[in-house]
Amino acid sequence: MAGEITETGELYSPYVGLVYMFNLIVGTGALTMPKAFATAGWLVSLVLLVFLGFMSFMTTTFVVEAMGAANAQLRWKRMEARQDEEDDDSSSSASDSDVLAQDSYERAEKRPILSVLGVNLFYFCIIIYLYGDLAIYAAAVPFSLMQVTCSALGNDSCGVEADAKYNDTDPCWGPLRRMDAYRTYLAVFTLLLGPFTFFDVQKTKYLQILTSLMRWIAFAIMIVLALVRIAHGRGEGRPPLADLSGIRNLLGVCVYSFMCQHSLPSLLTPVSSKRHLTRLVLLDYVLILAFYGLLSFTAIFCFRGDSLLDMYTLNFARCDVVGLAAVRFFLGLFPVFTISTNFPIIAVTLRNNWKTLFHREGGTYPWVVDRVVFPTITLLPPVLVAFCTHDLESLVGITGAYAGTGIQYVIPAFLVYLCRKDTQLAFGYGTVNKHRSPFRHTFWVGFVLLWAFSCFFFVTANIVLSETKL
Numbered sequence: 001m002a003g004e005i006t007e008t009g010e011l012y013s014p015y016v017g018l019v020y021m022f023n024l025i026v027g028t029g030a031l032t033m034p035k036a037f038a039t040a041g042w043l044v045s046l047v048l049l050v051f052l053g054f055m056s057f058m059t060t061t062f063v064v065e066a067m068g069a070a071n072a073q074l075r076w077k078r079m080e081a082r083q084d085e086e087d088d089d090s091s092s093s094a095s096d097s098d099v100l101a102q103d104s105y106e107r108a109e110k111r112p113i114l115s116v117l118g119v120n121l122f123y124f125c126i127i128i129y130l131y132g133d134l135a136i137y138a139a140a141v142p143f144s145l146m147q148v149t150c151s152a153l154g155n156d157s158c159g160v161e162a163d164a165k166y167n168d169t170d171p172c173w174g175p176l177r178r179m180d181a182y183r184t185y186l187a188v189f190t191l192l193l194g195p196f197t198f199f200d201v202q203k204t205k206y207l208q209i210l211t212s213l214m215r216w217i218a219f220a221i222m223i224v225l226a227l228v229r230i231a232h233g234r235g236e237g238r239p240p241l242a243d244l245s246g247i248r249n250l251l252g253v254c255v256y257s258f259m260c261q262h263s264l265p266s267l268l269t270p271v272s273s274k275r276h277l278t279r280l281v282l283l284d285y286v287l288i289l290a291f292y293g294l295l296s297f298t299a300i301f302c303f304r305g306d307s308l309l310d311m312y313t314l315n316f317a318r319c320d321v322v323g324l325a326a327v328r329f330f331l332g333l334f335p336v337f338t339i340s341t342n343f344p345i346i347a348v349t350l351r352n353n354w355k356t357l358f359h360r361e362g363g364t365y366p367w368v369v370d371r372v373v374f375p376t377i378t379l380l381p382p383v384l385v386a387f388c389t390h391d392l393e394s395l396v397g398i399t400g401a402y403a404g405t406g407i408q409y410v411i412p413a414f415l416v417y418l419c420r421k422d423t424q425l426a427f428g429y430g431t432v433n434k435h436r437s438p439f440r441h442t443f444w445v446g447f448v449l450l451w452a453f454s455c456f457f458f459v460t461a462n463i464v465l466s467e468t469k470l
Contacts, residue, residue, distance in 0.1 A: 014280050017271040021260060021284050023212050024267060028136060029257030032396045033292060034299030035308040036253040039246030042239045042300060049254055049292060056258035057285045059408055059448060061278055061437035062416035063264045068435030069419040073426055123357040125406035126262060130350040132399025134382035136392060137339045140311060142185035143390040147314045148332040150178050182390060190383050196344035197351060197375040211338045218334045222316060226298035237301040248462040251455060252397030255404040262407050310392035311335055351378040401459040409452035413445045
């Protein structure tokens with residue numbers, strides 16, 4: 001999720017930063033991962049999860065290196081300005097090498113690390129990703145409400161039945177169909193949270209603590225319940241070893257589930273000590289991999305693949321899985337509580353990205369454009385997408401496979417490559433960035449770009465072939 005991670009000006013220890021990063025990465029994508037695992041097969045899913053975790057860690061170290069290089073250049077620029085003010089007279093006696101170094105630095109400063117086209121492409125990727133995020137959130141809340149209330153108010157008072165296969169045209173309550181209920185909830189969701197897009201809101205530390213606490217209580221309950229069912233011999237899952245037809249969605253879901261690169265500056269800048277930052281990031285990724293593996297494997301061996309729902313929490317809205325009604329409703333409605341708090345934050349972030357993309361230095365927007373046009377183009381597209389579909393697995397997969405590939409692979413690779421060139425130009429060859437990535441060879445940059453192109457090509461070809469068959 002994009003946006004500020006902490007309140008402005010607060011510093012925290014590296015281990016607190018590790019917790020923040022864990023909470024940033026593990027979000028809605030984790031709830032769609034079990035179904036993607038069951039569809040693609042457990043062995044393929046495990047291999048792809050580990051590989052994509054490794055790729056995400058690599059590009060995270062690229063972003064950290066680029067941040068270190070940019071910070072060094074900013075500090076050098078301030079030192080040069082201070083020195084020029086204190087000792088203008090001595091500048092004429094500078095050696096040729098000093099002049100060359102300063103000239104090189106000035107040329108590096110005058111040329112941005114990313115060109116105008118690069119900056120625009122960066123904002124384009126961020127905007128598409130945030131639109132996907134909002135569409136996923138706008139669909140997840142009404143979908144969860146529909147699943148819980150239609151089942152609870154219908155013939156099945158205990159929630160989703162084990163063998164139930166619902167269609168959107170099935171009755172919900174009275175003459176109202178399930179799709180009608182879903183769209184009614186979507187309209188209410190939009191009317192309640194949409195207006196926040198027209199104002200400025202930010203996520204406070206206490207709201208983050210509350211949502212994080214609810215998230216981890218829900219995850220812990222689901223893992224424990226699944227383990228108990230498996231231990232008692234009631235596990236229904238018999239996942240295949242591999243099923244290539246499910247790789248497309250699995251790829252997008254996994255990329256989406258490792259997204260953090262877009263928020264690293266606001267996440268890592270307040271860390272008080274950055275000496276062992278790379279090791280802490282590596283530890284975070286190992287813990288996240290272990291958590292994703294535990295959540296997904298307990299899910300696919302506890303529930304049959306065809307009974308796993310797009311939103312994993314809804315599988316626990318069954319009497320045979322959870323006997324306590326309060327726990328059933330808490331898990332079933334868990335996405336409603338957490339996503340509803342995040343939706344306005346992401347909407348405002350997207351609106352501000354639109355403003356920045358079209359902003360010109362010294363210019364201001366008319367009131368109608370600033371307060372009506374930008375919020376409207378932010379809110380309408382994701383709501384329309386959610387109105388047309390509530391297929392969360394596909395929404396997450398497409399968002400991760402396209403926008404996620406750009407943000408997680410392409411932008412960090414180009415950023416670190418250009419930062420290395422600029423650092424050499426500014427400070428000379430042989431300069432060592434103490435935050436440099438362990439993957440310092442240019443080969444890794446090319447490998448990341450090749451992988452990004454392969455993901456894009458594979459997902460696109462798979463979609464085209466699937467539509468052709470239909």
